[in-house]
Amino acid sequence: MDWDKLRIFHAVADAGSLTHAGDVLHLSQSAVSRQIRSLEESLDTTLFHRHARGLILTEQGELLFDATQHMTKRLETAAARIRDSEEEVFGNLRVTTTIGFGSIWLAPRLHKLYAKYPDLTLDLMLEERVLDLPMREADVAIRLKEPSQADLVRKRLMDVRxxxxxxxxxxxxxxxxxxxxxxxxxxxxxxxxxxxxxxxxxxxxxxxxxxxxxxxxxxxxxxxxxxxxxxxxxxxxxxxxxxxxxxxxxxxMPEVESNEVPVFLAFPEELRGSRRVEAFRDFVLEEVIAYRRSRQERGT
Structure with a gap:
């Protein structure tokens, strides 16, 4: 199957429009249309329903889009690992955690990370929904429970109440x-x-x-x-x-408190060795150690 045609198909399915996909790919609408027709002919199926508001995937198109989405995620992961050099930390890192932990504990400490790695760009996604790390909805997660997804590297950071x-x-x-x-x-x-x-x-x-x-x-x-x-x-x-x-x-009411809540840092196994992930993990661990030391000094 032609990789270039699959790349064009994925862009069209993602944009829902030949014109918008052409803009992204820097191709004319007619060139995009020809590639889609050629792909449909090679597969002997129809991938899109055409209507006035744009394009909608057929059932067969949905199956192919699911496959190209997985391929795209894997390629993005490979590209990110290639870009990570042995000496430098740079590029974008998507970190997800809860609104409370991210805004109260993590965000106020990020200036230390940026001071050490000024070329690192963080996309901090604060939400209660658990994002799918193996599907690369995020690169790193800090979760207030042990992750249940497979193929994750995980580290217990601390416990909170x-x-x-x-x-x-x-x-x-x-x-x-x-x-x-x-x-x-x-x-x-x-x-x-x-x-x-x-x-x-x-x-x-x-x-x-x-x-x-x-x-x-x-x-x-x-x-x-x-x-x-x-x-x-x-x-x-x-x-x-x-x-x-x-x-x-x-x-x-110091006698009133919840049970312990474990805090875990996790990332996909395929990102083991990524300099960006290692830098963020080490930064968080250093801050957790400082946090624990501060608690011991306060006697709490």
């Missing part, structure tokens, strides 16, 4: 709750139990909800919970790792 925090200003004005029975006198800030979050956090929220709650504010990620707490709106359920960067926050 969800705890309760408030600002000194809030406590000065509203008092410091000592037990969950005092929650009716305060506003609880947390994620909704139905929101996507680590199961240990959801279990802690359910436990707190079993007590009478005076007022409630729910946010769909921990970064939003943190901003509400910093604005003196109430007592928030937050991960313990924020204490290093927000030392003025006061932990309340």
């Amino acid at each position: 969800m705890q309760l925090f408030a600002t000194p200003e809030y406590i000065a004005e509203n008092g410091k709750p000592l037990t969950p029975n005092e929650l009716p006198e305060h506003r609880l800030i947390c994620q909704n139990v139905s929101a996507t979050q680590v199961s240990a956090g959801a279990m802690l929220v359910r436990e707190l909800m079993s007590y009478p709650i005076g007022r409630l504010l729910t946010v769909n990620n921990y970064f939003g919970v943190l901003q509400a707490v910093l604005s003196n709106l109430g007592v928030g359920v937050l991960p313990d790792y924020l204490q290093q960067d927000f030392p003025n926050l006061v932990r309340v």
Whole structure:
């Protein structure tokens, strides 16, 4: 099967238009059309339905597009590994993690990574959805649970717990709750139990909800919970790792906390040896060591 025709087919299927694919490939619409017709003839099938709004893949076209998508991902991986030299770290690295961990813990530390590797470009994808690393939806993931996908290199970084925090200003004005029975006198800030979050956090929220709650504010990620707490709106359920960067926050009800949540760094086996991935992994491990040392010094 002609690789060039497959490349053109993939571009057309991705763009949904001969014209747009031609722009990407720097080919005329007629040249693209001829290649698609030739591919269809060689396969003795129709790959696209033509209509006024563009092109739609047939069932056979969907099968071929799935194959070319896998090929494209593998070629991108090979190209990235070729570009990684033995001495330099450069190029784009796609990193995915949760909104809370990415915005509260990871992003504030990235200046150290950029200072060491100024030619490295990060695409930081913060979302609760678990991206498919073997399918190269991302290069590296930091996940608050052990990855279940096969063919991944994984490293356990640390454990976190969800705890309760408030600002000194809030406590000065509203008092410091000592037990969950005092929650009716305060506003609880947390994620909704139905929101996507680590199961240990959801279990802690359910436990707190079993007590009478005076007022409630729910946010769909921990970064939003943190901003509400910093604005003196109430007592928030937050991960313990924020204490290093927000030392003025006061932990309340210290006996109340979630079970441990493991934090893993993972990347596809095929990226083992990538200088970009190695540089990011080593940076994260150094920061985790510094984080652990800081916790030991604080005695937490």
